Amino acid sequence: MSIKFMDKVVLREEKGGAAEVYTHGGHVTSWKTSLGKELIFLSKKAIFEPPKAIRGGVPICFPQFGMMGPMPTQHGFARNVNFVLKRLDGVAPTACNTTSMVLRYDGKGHETFPYPFELRSTVTLGDSTLTQELSVTNTGTQPFQFTCALHTYFRISAIDQVKIKGLSKCRYLDNLQEMRELTDDQTELLFQRETDRVYLAAPDSIEIHDSGSGRVFEITKTGFPDAVVWNPWVDKAAKMADFGDEEYKEMLCIEPAVAGSGAVSLEAGMTWRGSQVIRHYQASGA
């Protein structure tokens, strides 16, 4: 792992849980239980050198998810630039379980996205929960459209030990079949190969059940209509310079997204909001 000096905020909650958020990309890179167990995947080969995006954690994809928008670069540019720490009204200076970071863009620097905006991400650590709230304000005079995602990399015991509940019968776009629209006919989603899907109008509650650790992650999203599910598997892992060849076995991305269901249109002066709350618990009998 290559690390240059970068600012990060360490969040702590009363029971002993902790999380880390870098100002680079407003990027959550770690979330640990009160027993010190890491819940978020961060690649051992992650490169901490702006403008490179950090591999793992929770990259904020904005103002574009994937190639769904006018920009030539995958996932927009918020994950490549520095956010500014924002003072939270009504929060005591000693409170250390929440942080708010802001990216202000003046519409200059990206020819294909000439629209000023303010993007704010607020991360709050609770007892067994991590909440991330995004807001986007159009600070310009023209309406604009955006797609986005909270590209969350979960740390799992082993990819053959996890299943996803909540996506059965959902329609999805398969990124491995030129975005062909299909329906998920499995009752639970298991992983035996590369998976890269945009679930359309996905339920707001999705669960990861990890039988290896006995852990359940319950993801509750609001504002994001879609959910992306991604695991690069063997060949794609081998092609990524900042990702270990075997690391696909320890991670799984579930990403609340504004993607296949269509972009958000934001009028001048208006604000859009989206959030996810991730709760973890041990399954009974585990």
Ligand SMILES: O=P(O)(O)OC[C@H]1O[C@H](O)[C@H](O)[C@@H](O)[C@@H]1O
């Ligand atoms: O390599 P990145 O630009 O970080 O993208 C990583 C992955 O992000 C999303 O999950 C997309 O659906 C995938 O197609 C992409 O490979």
